[in-house]
Amino acid sequence: QVQLVESGGGLVQAGGSLRLSCAASGLTLRSTVMAWFRQAPGKEREFVVAFSGSTSRAYYADSVKDRTTISKDNAKNTVYLQMNSLKLEDTAVYYCAARSGVSLRWNKDEYTYWGQGTQVTVSS
Numbered sequence: 001q002v003q004l005v006e007s008g009g010g011l012v013q014a015g016g017s018l019r020l021s022c023a024a025s026g027l028t029l030r031s032t033v034m035a036w037f038r039q040a041p042g043k044e045r046e047f048v049v050a051f052s053g054s055t056s057r058a059y060y061a062d063s064v065k066d067r068t069t070i071s072k073d074n075a076k077n078t079v080y081l082q083m084n085s086l087k088l089e090d091t092a093v094y095y096c097a098a099r100s101g102v103s104l105r106w107n108k109d110e111y112t113y114w115g116q117g118t119q120v121t122v123s124s
Contacts, residue, residue, distance in 0.1 A: 003026055005023045006117060008118060014086060029053035029079065035105070038093065068083050092120060093117040098112065
């Protein structure tokens with residue numbers, strides 16, 4: 001059974017940094033595409049980044065590119081999302097997602113497994 005557990009969210013001031021974690025079980029990162037999505041109140045869930053565990057290629061949304069880095073630790077079967085220079089508009093619940101294969105996808109409907117989410121709140 002696949003399980004994704006996010007952690008690392010919290011309250012941070014604008015301009016600050018956070019590192020989110022997604023601990024995966026029941027799957028192997030090397031054969032999985034991992035992604036982060038986020039959902040702000042009253043808005044659709046939106047794509048943040050997709051990452052291929054086999055090729056280590058990443059595809060970032062324009063809204064976070066240059067401020068965000070995704071990485072993995074195969075030994076811990078964990079993916080990390082380092083977010084810097086946080087803005088008020090980054091406030092959202094951040095979800096980890098997974099799909100089999102190597103193709104990087106931005107469409108949330110193409111992801112099979114989801115975590116429960118972790119809240120990120122950026123204050124002024």
